[in-house]
Amino acid sequence: MSKYWSGLVRNIEPYVPGEQPKDKTYIKLNTNENPYPPSPKVLEAMKQAANENIRLYPTPTCDELRSCIAQYYGLTNKEQVFMGNGSDELLAFVFLAFFNPGSPILFPDITYSFYPVYASLFHIDYRPVPLDGNFSIPIKEFFKKNGGIIFPNPNAPTGKYITLGSIEDILKQNTNQVVVVDEAYIDFGGESAVKLINNYPNLLVVQTLSKSRSLAGLRVGFAMGHEDLIEGINRVKNSINSYTLDRVALAGAMASFADEEYFQNTRRKVIATREKTIFRLLEIGFTVIPSQANFIFISHPLTSAGDIYQQLREKGILVRYFNKPRIDNFLRVSIGSDEEMEYFLKALAEIIDAVCP
């Protein structure tokens, strides 16, 4: 605490990202990164962009990339797309653009832990909606009076997905406020709500290139919705930072959307590995929440998640453990390559065997 800090900074509890230890090399199954590199064409485009023009500001409006994404998703035009320096920055802008102090917003009680951080930073009240006993989102709770709604689909850290039908129900019941569907993990088995955009002016769909497009290190996210919503986010962005995406990130993102075959192959491989992993986990007695994401949320009836986390760490494997009510006996495990998951399953079997031989 410093006497120079604003009242706001004294009272916030910042988000804590997954650990990035440097003491040794770990198998990293803790931050939902993609085990496969991006398309070689993406790396080539990035190298090409590392040229003398880097002395010049990048485009503040990202027109070319926004047109590319609008076309990819069958939208009407680029004015329905907003680009952010990763989807986290974009979500922060969304909280400022659409939510108001004194008008509580709704999001699940078990969800992306950045939401309450944004709310606290910008003095937005919120009411957490408790997931049911199966970690499903009780859709009807979103029909109650609110100042806006945000949830990930699939949800994090559970991986649970709700259908477009449920999302339409939520949109129809909330025509006077914005409903944000955070689709960071949608490409691993879900169906994007992007196709609903032209019918629902209150829908904002947020995606990222960090997961399914293997570009966590490049910091590119985007939002899609009615152009009035996009203009609202733009007003916030243009009051904070005119140029959020650098020239290399813009080039890499463009190239990613151009190599559809690579993208499809990569996401299919991750999905296949997830399904194989789930099968093996069930065999050794784990509870596995059905996942449409590139991670799984697992629990064992006889061994505490905290213990398993610690023992995996000692064996050189990082997974994510949240020491929070209701989920403190679960681990969130990112889907790595087949070899990484084989190593993980072997280590896990050893840990379980030691407890219940």
Add this chain to the structure above:
Amino acid sequence: MSKYWSGLVRNIEPYVPGEQPKDKTYIKLNTNENPYPPSPKVLEAMKQAANENIRLYPTPTCDELRSCIAQYYGLTNKEQVFMGNGSDELLAFVFLAFFNPGSPILFPDITYSFYPVYASLFHIDYRPVPLDGNFSIPIKEFFKKNGGIIFPNPNAPTGKYITLGSIEDILKQNTNQVVVVDEAYIDFGGESAVKLINNYPNLLVVQTLSKSRSLAGLRVGFAMGHEDLIEGINRVKNSINSYTLDRVALAGAMASFADEEYFQNTRRKVIATREKTIFRLLEIGFTVIPSQANFIFISHPLTSAGDIYQQLREKGILVRYFNKPRIDNFLRVSIGSDEEMEYFLKALAEIIDAVCP
């Protein structure tokens, strides 16, 4: 205006960056970019960073780069350095971290036009301090009661510089609040206040790689100050976006600080061109505000700045014109290469000759 916009978004007036027209190729003297590319070693480091590891998140703490900058500036340690996605983002965080609603901050009335935008976005009251008739900052106005102080040194768009002695006076009179010295242009002739950091815990120095290091397209800025101040900014950053700098930007920035000879040569060339340009402008009757920046602020007694701006534009040269009280007869002209400035001076002489032959 949309019914979905928050009260905040309805009431903000976003910052407008310098134009980036695409109708034809201009000589761009309007956004203070460096006419020279970055060191070839920077481009090489960026290309190297465009590798398969881009699938992994970048470091959220930028430890290596912060250590490098701390060492470069003779600071005690990396905890005195904060990295941002350009200095604009960082300045937005600074407003949240150190300034409070209801406690008006001070900045010059003629200054970087993003300051009032941040203040408005975050409900920070402010009192503009009028520059004197020579566009100098009246230092003693900063001795009055305030909730914080921010100013660029050299100031923008005037280019006028105040000495470290004056900055120390301001710091001594304001020990209970933060004084932010925005040194975006300091490398073009001024002396950085960074050497005062270990003596003044209320001093925050902000710099960027966009201007003197020719990396506007890479989006890297940084702040230096007492580690309590840096922690305050970090708390804001970690409530908005964990990873603001991508892997390529981190690599490019590191390489920039490693090639000191290139950096010194480049900034000396810009300074030399500035001085030559000023000499020629005085010859054709212009008033030129003394500049320690990579731009100059100029006015002609017989021709309106708005007219000159328009005629230069027609001749394929972009400069910056601010249609605001007190400065609406001035143009801000970035220092380009010798060839670009030769072309600019020739065009300008034609325009002036037509008015007063």
